[in-house]
Amino acid sequence: MKTFEQITALERRYLLGTYNRYPVALTRGKGVFLYDLEGRRYLDFVSGLGVNALGHAHPRIVKTIREQAAKLIHVSNLYYHEYQGALAEKLCTLAGGSSSDLSAGTSSIGPSMGTCRGFFSNSGTEAIEGSIKLARLAGHRAGGEGKCGLVALQGSYHGRTFGALSLTGQDKHRKGFEPLLEEVTFVAQNDIEGLRAAVNDNTCAIVLEPIFGEGGIYECSVEFLQECRTLADRFRAALIFDEIQCGLGRTGTMFAFQTFGVAPDIVAIAKLLAAGLPLGAFIAKEEFANAIAPGQHGTTFGGGPLACRVALEFLSIVEEEKLLDNVNKVGAYLQQELRAIAEKSPVAKEVRGRGFIQGINLEIPARPIVDEALGEGVLFNSTQDTVVRFLPPFLLEEKHVDKGMRVLKKLLRKKRKEAA
Numbered sequence: 001m002k003t004f005e006q007i008t009a010l011e012r013r014y015l016l017g018t019y020n021r022y023p024v025a026l027t028r029g030k031g032v033f034l035y036d037l038e039g040r041r042y043l044d045f046v047s048g049l050g051v052n053a054l055g056h057a058h059p060r061i062v063k064t065i066r067e068q069a070a071k072l073i074h075v076s077n078l079y080y081h082e083y084q085g086a087l088a089e090k091l092c093t094l095a096g097g098s099s100s101d102l103s104a105g106t107s108s109i110g111p112s113m114g115t116c117r118g119f120f121s122n123s124g125t126e127a128i129e130g131s132i133k134l135a136r137l138a139g140h141r142a143g144g145e146g147k148c149g150l151v152a153l154q155g156s157y158h159g160r161t162f163g164a165l166s167l168t169g170q171d172k173h174r175k176g177f178e179p180l181l182e183e184v185t186f187v188a189q190n191d192i193e194g195l196r197a198a199v200n201d202n203t204c205a206i207v208l209e210p211i212f213g214e215g216g217i218y219e220c221s222v223e224f225l226q227e228c229r230t231l232a233d234r235f236r237a238a239l240i241f242d243e244i245q246c247g248l249g250r251t252g253t254m255f256a257f258q259t260f261g262v263a264p265d266i267v268a269i270a271k272l273l274a275a276g277l278p279l280g281a282f283i284a285k286e287e288f289a290n291a292i293a294p295g296q297h298g299t300t301f302g303g304g305p306l307a308c309r310v311a312l313e314f315l316s317i318v319e320e321e322k323l324l325d326n327v328n329k330v331g332a333y334l335q336q337e338l339r340a341i342a343e344k345s346p347v348a349k350e351v352r353g354r355g356f357i358q359g360i361n362l363e364i365p366a367r368p369i370v371d372e373a374l375g376e377g378v379l380f381n382s383t384q385d386t387v388v389r390f391l392p393p394f395l396l397e398e399k400h401v402d403k404g405m406r407v408l409k410k411l412l413r414k415k416r417k418e419a420a
Protein backbone atom coordinates (compact mmCIF):
# COMPACT_ATOMS: atom_id res chain seq x y z
CA MET A 1 0.00 0.00 0.00
CA LYS A 2 1.23 3.52 -0.77
CA THR A 3 2.02 5.95 2.01
CA PHE A 4 0.12 9.22 2.45
CA GLU A 5 3.18 11.12 1.14
CA GLN A 6 3.35 8.93 -1.98
CA ILE A 7 -0.35 9.41 -2.67
CA THR A 8 -0.19 13.19 -2.37
CA ALA A 9 3.03 13.41 -4.41
CA LEU A 10 1.42 11.51 -7.30
CA GLU A 11 -1.60 13.79 -7.24
CA ARG A 12 0.54 16.93 -7.15
CA ARG A 13 2.52 15.70 -10.13
CA TYR A 14 -0.28 14.30 -12.30
CA LEU A 15 -3.59 15.96 -11.43
CA LEU A 16 -4.88 19.42 -12.25
CA GLY A 17 -4.79 21.47 -9.10
CA THR A 18 -8.55 21.80 -8.76
CA TYR A 19 -9.10 20.39 -5.28
CA ASN A 20 -8.08 21.69 -1.90
CA ARG A 21 -8.34 18.34 -0.11
CA TYR A 22 -8.32 17.69 3.62
CA PRO A 23 -5.09 15.99 4.73
CA VAL A 24 -6.37 12.44 4.99
CA ALA A 25 -6.49 9.43 2.63
CA LEU A 26 -9.47 7.14 3.20
CA THR A 27 -9.33 3.46 2.45
CA ARG A 28 -12.57 1.89 3.64
CA GLY A 29 -15.84 2.55 5.42
CA LYS A 30 -18.48 0.77 7.43
CA GLY A 31 -21.81 2.36 8.35
CA VAL A 32 -21.27 5.92 9.58
CA PHE A 33 -17.49 5.43 9.95
CA LEU A 34 -14.56 5.81 7.57
CA TYR A 35 -10.98 4.55 8.06
CA ASP A 36 -7.72 6.05 6.85
CA LEU A 37 -4.44 4.45 5.73
CA GLU A 38 -3.30 3.92 9.31
CA GLY A 39 -6.65 2.44 10.30
CA ARG A 40 -7.76 5.56 12.20
CA ARG A 41 -11.56 5.81 12.43
CA TYR A 42 -13.63 8.88 11.55
CA LEU A 43 -17.29 9.60 12.26
CA ASP A 44 -18.77 10.81 8.98
CA PHE A 45 -20.92 13.98 8.95
CA VAL A 46 -20.16 14.59 5.25
CA SER A 47 -21.25 11.37 3.49
CA GLY A 48 -19.20 12.05 0.38
CA LEU A 49 -20.71 15.54 0.08
CA GLY A 50 -24.27 14.45 0.60
CA VAL A 51 -24.05 11.16 -1.28
CA ASN A 52 -23.72 8.14 1.00
CA ALA A 53 -27.11 8.18 2.72
CA LEU A 54 -26.72 4.51 3.60
CA GLY A 55 -23.27 5.07 5.02
CA HIS A 56 -20.47 2.91 3.73
CA ALA A 57 -20.46 -0.74 2.62
CA HIS A 58 -24.17 -1.24 3.27
CA PRO A 59 -24.59 -5.03 2.91
CA ARG A 60 -27.61 -4.81 0.60
CA ILE A 61 -25.89 -2.30 -1.69
CA VAL A 62 -22.71 -4.39 -1.78
CA LYS A 63 -24.75 -7.50 -2.64
CA THR A 64 -26.71 -5.69 -5.37
CA ILE A 65 -23.54 -4.30 -6.94
CA ARG A 66 -21.87 -7.73 -6.86
CA GLU A 67 -24.85 -9.46 -8.44
CA GLN A 68 -25.48 -6.86 -11.11
CA ALA A 69 -21.80 -6.34 -11.98
CA ALA A 70 -21.54 -10.06 -12.66
CA LYS A 71 -24.55 -9.83 -15.02
CA LEU A 72 -24.46 -6.49 -16.81
CA ILE A 73 -22.79 -3.16 -15.97
CA HIS A 74 -23.43 -1.10 -19.09
CA VAL A 75 -25.33 -1.44 -22.35
CA SER A 76 -25.70 2.17 -23.65
CA ASN A 77 -28.99 3.83 -24.35
CA LEU A 78 -29.20 2.07 -27.71
CA TYR A 79 -30.89 -0.83 -25.93
CA TYR A 80 -33.48 -1.55 -23.29
CA HIS A 81 -32.72 -3.07 -19.92
CA GLU A 82 -35.08 -3.80 -17.09
CA TYR A 83 -34.05 -1.19 -14.52
CA GLN A 84 -34.21 2.26 -16.15
CA GLY A 85 -37.97 2.32 -16.68
CA ALA A 86 -38.55 0.75 -13.28
CA LEU A 87 -36.46 3.45 -11.57
CA ALA A 88 -38.23 6.21 -13.50
CA GLU A 89 -41.58 4.73 -12.48
CA LYS A 90 -40.51 4.71 -8.84
CA LEU A 91 -39.24 8.30 -8.88
CA CYS A 92 -42.27 9.57 -10.79
CA THR A 93 -44.55 7.84 -8.30
CA LEU A 94 -42.67 9.41 -5.40
CA ALA A 95 -42.79 12.88 -7.01
CA GLY A 96 -46.18 12.64 -8.62
CA GLY A 97 -48.19 10.18 -6.62
CA SER A 98 -50.72 11.11 -4.01
CA SER A 99 -49.79 10.27 -0.43
CA SER A 100 -51.92 7.13 -0.55
CA ASP A 101 -49.90 5.74 -3.49
CA LEU A 102 -46.74 5.80 -1.45
CA SER A 103 -45.62 3.08 0.85
CA ALA A 104 -44.79 3.64 4.48
CA GLY A 105 -41.55 5.36 5.31
CA THR A 106 -41.47 7.62 2.29
CA SER A 107 -44.89 9.16 2.71
CA SER A 108 -45.35 12.45 0.98
CA ILE A 109 -46.70 15.28 3.08
CA GLY A 110 -46.63 17.79 0.30
CA PRO A 111 -48.03 18.51 -3.10
CA SER A 112 -47.70 16.31 -6.13
CA MET A 113 -46.11 16.83 -9.55
CA GLY A 114 -48.87 14.72 -11.08
CA THR A 115 -48.03 12.67 -14.15
CA CYS A 116 -44.34 12.92 -14.98
CA ARG A 117 -41.47 11.34 -16.87
CA GLY A 118 -37.75 11.37 -16.24
CA PHE A 119 -34.29 11.30 -17.78
CA PHE A 120 -31.11 9.83 -16.27
CA SER A 121 -27.73 11.56 -16.33
CA ASN A 122 -24.39 10.82 -14.67
CA SER A 123 -24.25 13.79 -12.34
CA GLY A 124 -26.16 16.64 -10.79
CA THR A 125 -24.73 19.17 -13.19
CA GLU A 126 -25.97 17.19 -16.16
CA ALA A 127 -29.41 16.89 -14.57
CA ILE A 128 -29.47 20.71 -14.47
CA GLU A 129 -28.26 20.97 -18.08
CA GLY A 130 -31.00 18.60 -19.21
CA SER A 131 -33.61 20.49 -17.18
CA ILE A 132 -32.80 23.84 -18.77
CA LYS A 133 -32.61 22.32 -22.24
CA LEU A 134 -36.10 20.90 -21.71
CA ALA A 135 -37.35 24.25 -20.39
CA ARG A 136 -35.93 25.99 -23.46
CA LEU A 137 -37.73 23.57 -25.78
CA ALA A 138 -41.00 24.01 -23.90
CA GLY A 139 -40.47 27.79 -23.84
CA HIS A 140 -39.86 28.01 -27.57
CA ARG A 141 -42.94 25.91 -28.19
CA ALA A 142 -45.05 28.14 -25.95
CA GLY A 143 -43.71 31.56 -26.95
CA GLY A 144 -41.26 31.32 -29.84
CA GLU A 145 -37.47 31.76 -29.95
CA GLY A 146 -37.55 34.79 -27.65
CA LYS A 147 -38.92 32.78 -24.76
CA CYS A 148 -35.50 31.70 -23.54
CA GLY A 149 -34.86 33.73 -20.37
CA LEU A 150 -33.76 32.06 -17.17
CA VAL A 151 -34.26 33.41 -13.67
CA ALA A 152 -31.92 32.14 -10.96
CA LEU A 153 -30.91 33.15 -7.44
CA GLN A 154 -27.91 35.08 -6.18
CA GLY A 155 -25.79 32.83 -4.00
CA SER A 156 -26.99 29.63 -5.66
CA TYR A 157 -24.93 26.70 -6.91
CA HIS A 158 -25.98 24.46 -9.80
CA GLY A 159 -22.76 22.94 -11.11
CA ARG A 160 -19.78 23.77 -13.26
CA THR A 161 -20.64 23.18 -16.90
CA PHE A 162 -21.43 26.28 -18.90
CA GLY A 163 -25.20 26.05 -18.57
CA ALA A 164 -25.20 25.16 -14.89
CA LEU A 165 -22.46 27.71 -14.18
CA SER A 166 -24.49 30.38 -15.93
CA LEU A 167 -27.25 29.78 -13.36
CA THR A 168 -24.83 29.73 -10.44
CA GLY A 169 -25.09 33.03 -8.61
CA GLN A 170 -21.62 33.16 -7.07
CA ASP A 171 -18.81 35.17 -8.65
CA LYS A 172 -16.11 32.95 -7.20
CA HIS A 173 -17.31 30.08 -9.41
CA ARG A 174 -18.04 32.16 -12.52
CA LYS A 175 -14.88 34.27 -12.55
CA GLY A 176 -12.52 33.48 -15.41
CA PHE A 177 -15.08 31.55 -17.46
CA GLU A 178 -17.13 34.37 -18.95
CA PRO A 179 -18.89 34.82 -21.27
CA LEU A 180 -21.57 32.53 -19.88
CA LEU A 181 -25.20 32.29 -21.01
CA GLU A 182 -26.46 35.84 -21.30
CA GLU A 183 -30.14 35.26 -20.72
CA VAL A 184 -29.94 34.74 -16.96
CA THR A 185 -31.41 37.25 -14.50
CA PHE A 186 -30.41 36.89 -10.85
CA VAL A 187 -32.73 37.65 -7.98
CA ALA A 188 -31.91 37.67 -4.26
CA GLN A 189 -33.26 34.68 -2.36
CA ASN A 190 -36.69 35.44 -0.85
CA ASP A 191 -36.93 38.85 -2.59
CA ILE A 192 -40.50 38.61 -3.86
CA GLU A 193 -40.53 42.07 -5.45
CA GLY A 194 -37.24 41.37 -7.23
CA LEU A 195 -38.68 38.11 -8.49
CA ARG A 196 -41.78 39.82 -9.85
CA ALA A 197 -39.60 42.33 -11.66
CA ALA A 198 -37.45 39.58 -13.20
CA VAL A 199 -40.05 37.14 -14.54
CA ASN A 200 -41.83 38.06 -17.76
CA ASP A 201 -43.19 36.66 -21.04
CA ASN A 202 -39.65 35.83 -22.20
CA THR A 203 -38.90 33.69 -19.16
CA CYS A 204 -38.73 29.97 -19.91
CA ALA A 205 -37.62 28.85 -16.45
CA ILE A 206 -37.15 29.87 -12.84
CA VAL A 207 -34.39 27.70 -11.35
CA LEU A 208 -33.68 27.44 -7.64
CA GLU A 209 -32.48 25.26 -4.79
CA PRO A 210 -35.19 25.14 -2.09
CA ILE A 211 -32.25 25.09 0.35
CA PHE A 212 -28.91 26.50 -0.79
CA GLY A 213 -26.29 23.81 -0.21
CA GLU A 214 -22.90 25.12 -1.35
CA GLY A 215 -24.29 28.62 -0.79
CA GLY A 216 -24.24 28.11 2.99
CA ILE A 217 -27.54 26.37 3.95
CA TYR A 218 -30.09 29.12 3.40
CA GLU A 219 -33.75 28.15 2.94
CA CYS A 220 -36.18 29.68 0.48
CA SER A 221 -39.29 30.89 2.30
CA VAL A 222 -42.60 29.19 1.52
CA GLU A 223 -44.02 32.57 0.40
CA PHE A 224 -41.16 33.02 -2.05
CA LEU A 225 -41.60 29.51 -3.46
CA GLN A 226 -45.35 30.08 -3.78
CA GLU A 227 -44.70 33.30 -5.70
CA CYS A 228 -42.30 31.41 -7.98
CA ARG A 229 -45.11 28.91 -8.62
CA THR A 230 -47.65 31.67 -9.35
CA LEU A 231 -45.32 33.54 -11.73
CA ALA A 232 -44.22 30.37 -13.54
CA ASP A 233 -47.89 29.52 -14.15
CA ARG A 234 -48.77 33.05 -15.22
CA PHE A 235 -45.89 33.29 -17.71
CA ARG A 236 -45.94 29.62 -18.80
CA ALA A 237 -42.38 29.13 -17.58
CA ALA A 238 -40.97 25.97 -15.98
CA LEU A 239 -40.36 26.07 -12.26
CA ILE A 240 -37.22 23.98 -11.80
CA PHE A 241 -36.12 22.85 -8.35
CA ASP A 242 -32.51 21.80 -7.98
CA GLU A 243 -32.83 19.19 -5.24
CA ILE A 244 -29.45 17.68 -5.98
CA GLN A 245 -28.19 18.43 -2.48
CA CYS A 246 -31.39 18.96 -0.47
CA GLY A 247 -33.61 16.27 -2.05
CA LEU A 248 -34.11 12.51 -1.78
CA GLY A 249 -34.76 12.54 1.93
CA ARG A 250 -32.40 15.09 3.47
CA THR A 251 -35.25 17.37 4.58
CA GLY A 252 -37.19 14.39 5.97
CA THR A 253 -39.48 13.97 2.95
CA MET A 254 -38.52 12.19 -0.25
CA PHE A 255 -38.41 15.46 -2.17
CA ALA A 256 -37.68 18.81 -0.55
CA PHE A 257 -40.65 20.31 -2.40
CA GLN A 258 -42.88 18.08 -0.28
CA THR A 259 -41.43 19.70 2.84
CA PHE A 260 -42.06 23.21 1.50
CA GLY A 261 -45.49 22.45 0.01
CA VAL A 262 -44.83 23.83 -3.49
CA ALA A 263 -44.48 21.48 -6.46
CA PRO A 264 -42.07 22.33 -9.29
CA ASP A 265 -42.52 21.44 -12.98
CA ILE A 266 -39.09 19.85 -13.14
CA VAL A 267 -37.01 18.49 -10.28
CA ALA A 268 -33.29 17.65 -10.59
CA ILE A 269 -31.72 15.06 -8.30
CA ALA A 270 -28.39 13.19 -8.08
CA LYS A 271 -25.99 12.68 -5.13
CA LEU A 272 -27.86 10.10 -2.98
CA LEU A 273 -29.67 8.41 -5.83
CA ALA A 274 -27.42 5.42 -6.51
CA ALA A 275 -25.78 5.11 -3.08
CA GLY A 276 -22.39 6.36 -4.34
CA LEU A 277 -22.46 5.31 -8.00
CA PRO A 278 -22.70 8.29 -10.36
CA LEU A 279 -26.35 8.85 -11.31
CA GLY A 280 -28.45 11.95 -11.71
CA ALA A 281 -31.96 12.50 -13.01
CA PHE A 282 -34.56 15.08 -13.77
CA ILE A 283 -38.25 14.41 -13.51
CA ALA A 284 -40.61 16.63 -15.50
CA LYS A 285 -44.35 17.09 -15.49
CA GLU A 286 -45.90 15.60 -18.60
CA GLU A 287 -46.65 19.00 -20.21
CA PHE A 288 -42.91 19.76 -20.16
CA ALA A 289 -41.68 16.19 -20.73
CA ASN A 290 -43.48 16.02 -24.05
CA ALA A 291 -41.56 19.01 -25.45
CA ILE A 292 -38.56 16.82 -26.32
CA ALA A 293 -38.16 14.50 -29.30
CA PRO A 294 -35.83 11.55 -29.99
CA GLY A 295 -32.28 12.71 -30.66
CA GLN A 296 -32.59 16.05 -28.85
CA HIS A 297 -30.84 14.89 -25.69
CA GLY A 298 -28.89 11.82 -24.59
CA THR A 299 -25.90 10.34 -22.79
CA THR A 300 -23.66 7.29 -23.07
CA PHE A 301 -23.53 6.27 -19.44
CA GLY A 302 -26.65 7.78 -17.86
CA GLY A 303 -29.21 5.27 -16.59
CA GLY A 304 -27.13 2.13 -16.97
CA PRO A 305 -28.31 -1.15 -15.45
CA LEU A 306 -25.86 -1.17 -12.54
CA ALA A 307 -26.58 2.38 -11.37
CA CYS A 308 -30.35 2.06 -11.86
CA ARG A 309 -30.62 -1.27 -10.06
CA VAL A 310 -28.58 0.09 -7.15
CA ALA A 311 -30.81 3.18 -7.05
CA LEU A 312 -33.91 0.98 -6.84
CA GLU A 313 -32.29 -0.89 -3.98
CA PHE A 314 -31.39 2.39 -2.27
CA LEU A 315 -35.00 3.59 -2.44
CA SER A 316 -36.29 0.23 -1.14
CA ILE A 317 -33.90 0.38 1.82
CA VAL A 318 -34.96 3.94 2.67
CA GLU A 319 -38.59 2.79 2.66
CA GLU A 320 -38.20 -0.55 4.39
CA GLU A 321 -35.88 0.73 7.10
CA LYS A 322 -38.01 3.87 7.55
CA LEU A 323 -34.89 5.99 7.29
CA LEU A 324 -36.77 9.24 6.77
CA ASP A 325 -38.20 8.82 10.27
CA ASN A 326 -34.61 8.70 11.46
CA VAL A 327 -33.70 11.80 9.44
CA ASN A 328 -36.58 13.65 11.10
CA LYS A 329 -35.84 12.41 14.61
CA VAL A 330 -32.04 12.66 14.64
CA GLY A 331 -32.16 15.80 12.47
CA ALA A 332 -34.29 17.52 15.12
CA TYR A 333 -31.83 16.39 17.79
CA LEU A 334 -28.89 17.69 15.75
CA GLN A 335 -30.65 21.03 15.38
CA GLN A 336 -31.39 21.25 19.10
CA GLU A 337 -27.75 20.52 19.95
CA LEU A 338 -26.42 22.97 17.35
CA ARG A 339 -28.77 25.66 18.64
CA ALA A 340 -27.54 25.06 22.19
CA ILE A 341 -23.99 25.58 20.92
CA ALA A 342 -24.97 28.73 19.01
CA GLU A 343 -26.58 30.15 22.15
CA LYS A 344 -23.55 29.53 24.36
CA SER A 345 -20.56 30.02 22.09
CA PRO A 346 -19.57 33.62 21.32
CA VAL A 347 -18.01 32.49 18.01
CA ALA A 348 -21.16 30.74 16.72
CA LYS A 349 -23.87 32.85 15.15
CA GLU A 350 -26.75 30.95 13.61
CA VAL A 351 -28.04 27.45 12.85
CA ARG A 352 -29.78 26.89 9.53
CA GLY A 353 -31.40 24.06 7.60
CA ARG A 354 -33.31 21.02 8.76
CA GLY A 355 -33.16 17.24 8.86
CA PHE A 356 -29.83 16.05 7.56
CA ILE A 357 -28.92 19.25 5.71
CA GLN A 358 -27.87 21.76 8.35
CA GLY A 359 -25.18 24.31 8.95
CA ILE A 360 -23.85 26.44 11.80
CA ASN A 361 -22.57 29.86 10.81
CA LEU A 362 -19.53 31.01 12.77
CA GLU A 363 -17.88 34.36 13.46
CA ILE A 364 -14.56 32.71 12.64
CA PRO A 365 -13.27 30.68 9.66
CA ALA A 366 -14.76 27.20 9.55
CA ARG A 367 -11.99 25.42 7.66
CA PRO A 368 -9.54 25.22 10.62
CA ILE A 369 -12.31 23.63 12.69
CA VAL A 370 -12.85 21.03 9.97
CA ASP A 371 -9.10 20.37 9.71
CA GLU A 372 -8.68 19.95 13.45
CA ALA A 373 -11.78 17.76 13.77
CA LEU A 374 -9.85 15.17 11.74
CA GLY A 375 -7.48 14.81 14.68
CA GLU A 376 -10.53 14.15 16.88
CA GLY A 377 -11.85 11.43 14.56
CA VAL A 378 -14.72 13.41 13.03
CA LEU A 379 -15.33 14.45 9.42
CA PHE A 380 -17.07 17.82 9.09
CA ASN A 381 -17.18 20.03 6.03
CA SER A 382 -17.15 23.78 5.58
CA THR A 383 -18.70 26.02 2.97
CA GLN A 384 -18.82 29.79 2.37
CA ASP A 385 -15.78 30.29 4.68
CA THR A 386 -17.70 30.42 7.96
CA VAL A 387 -20.28 27.64 7.78
CA VAL A 388 -19.72 24.16 9.19
CA ARG A 389 -22.08 21.99 7.16
CA PHE A 390 -23.67 18.70 8.17
CA LEU A 391 -24.82 16.24 5.49
CA PRO A 392 -24.64 12.98 7.45
CA PRO A 393 -25.70 9.50 6.39
CA PHE A 394 -29.33 8.67 7.16
CA LEU A 395 -28.06 6.00 9.59
CA LEU A 396 -26.69 8.59 12.03
CA GLU A 397 -27.86 8.11 15.63
CA GLU A 398 -28.15 10.50 18.55
CA LYS A 399 -25.00 9.07 20.16
CA HIS A 400 -23.10 10.02 16.98
CA VAL A 401 -24.51 13.55 17.16
CA ASP A 402 -23.28 13.70 20.78
CA LYS A 403 -19.76 12.75 19.72
CA GLY A 404 -19.75 15.29 16.87
CA MET A 405 -21.06 18.08 19.09
CA ARG A 406 -18.50 17.34 21.81
CA VAL A 407 -15.75 17.80 19.23
CA LEU A 408 -17.33 20.91 17.75
CA LYS A 409 -17.69 22.51 21.18
CA LYS A 410 -14.12 21.67 22.13
CA LEU A 411 -12.74 23.17 18.91
CA LEU A 412 -14.90 26.31 19.16
CA ARG A 413 -13.58 26.86 22.70
CA LYS A 414 -10.01 26.34 21.51
CA LYS A 415 -10.34 28.70 18.55
CA ARG A 416 -11.93 31.34 20.74
CA LYS A 417 -9.03 31.16 23.19
CA GLU A 418 -6.50 31.35 20.34
CA ALA A 419 -8.26 34.45 18.97
CA ALA A 420 -8.34 36.16 22.41
Ligand SMILES: Cc1ncc(COP(=O)(O)O)c(C=O)c1O
Pocket residue numbers: 123124125126128157158159160209213214242243244245246270271
Ligand atom coordinates in the same frame (compact mmCIF):
# COMPACT_ATOMS: atom_id res chain seq x y z
C1 LIG B 1 -27.51 22.09 -5.50
C2 LIG B 1 -26.50 21.46 -6.40
N1 LIG B 1 -26.70 21.46 -7.73
C3 LIG B 1 -25.84 20.90 -8.58
C4 LIG B 1 -24.69 20.28 -8.12
C5 LIG B 1 -23.74 19.65 -9.08
O1 LIG B 1 -23.81 18.27 -8.96
P1 LIG B 1 -22.58 17.33 -9.43
O2 LIG B 1 -21.40 17.73 -8.63
O3 LIG B 1 -23.07 15.93 -9.19
O4 LIG B 1 -22.40 17.59 -10.90
C6 LIG B 1 -24.43 20.26 -6.76
C7 LIG B 1 -23.20 19.66 -6.23
O5 LIG B 1 -22.79 19.88 -5.13
C8 LIG B 1 -25.36 20.86 -5.88
O6 LIG B 1 -25.16 20.87 -4.55
